[in-house]
Amino acid sequence: MKDVVLKVVSLKKTFCRKNVRVCAAADISFEIKKGRCLGLIGESGSGKSTIAQIIAGFERADEGSVFFNDKECLVSRQDFNSRYGMQLIFQNPESSLNPRMKVREILFEAARYLSDLNKEQMEKLAKEVLSQVHLPDKYLGRYPYELSGGECQRVAIARALMLSPGLLICDEITSALDVLVQAQIMDILKGLKEKGISILFITHDLALAEEICDEILVLKEGREVERGSAYDIMHRSTKEYTKLLIDSILTVKEYEETT
């Protein structure tokens, strides 16, 4: 279909450590259309990051297919050419930015494959992407250690935007941030979604998932438990696992708020 940006078909991945087999993806299939957001939720160890890593080409799948903009990406190899335009953003912004580089160099480096851009065009693009993450131009001259956690995460998003991505894979990108900063990042993501960027949104925070996701897929031990609209999953699920997941996460939140 024309507006399907990401299509994942029957992904399978098992890890084997000390003779113990762990299933991280068992026949996982889904698709994300242009400008839409799919949430992946599930308890710790349910396979969310593994699926993200396979899609982005950092982890090999045992079986299955990934199609990005109708082109098949090899799931058995780090085939980054067919994944051009797909960007993965991680949980810990400080450690995903090179501490020895200023923001300008970090952004320029991301775009160095766009070889037809000269220095002035690169500078213009860097300023544009910084403004998309609501940071002023003067941040181009700063090092990561001169930025707060939230600002680092915004630079990580800006770096992803340097390559005009069609898909952002966000793996717990707000988990290390406080609530106010989370809200700023969510606003940025919503703005990007409105501009037509598709998002795979992995989170433990179901309130955030409901805020941005059009659809949510619930995972347990690498298997799909259910999927549906964000509202249906959050408020109408009949599955015990999903209800437990929602209750346990709310309980942890309530506990944190009272301490």
Ligand SMILES: Nc1ncnc2c1ncn2[C@@H]1O[C@H](COP(=O)(O)OP(=O)(O)OP(=O)(O)O)[C@@H](O)[C@H]1O
């Ligand atoms: N490289 C690896 N080698 C062996 N086992 C792995 C590896 N990566 C992941 N696993 C295992 O695969 C399962 C799924 O892990 P994954 O990191 O995808 O879970 P997750 O849903 O992202 O968890 P969390 O919410 O804690 O981030 C876990 O049992 C994990 O221990």
Ligand SMILES: [Mg+2]
């Ligand atoms: Mg994870």
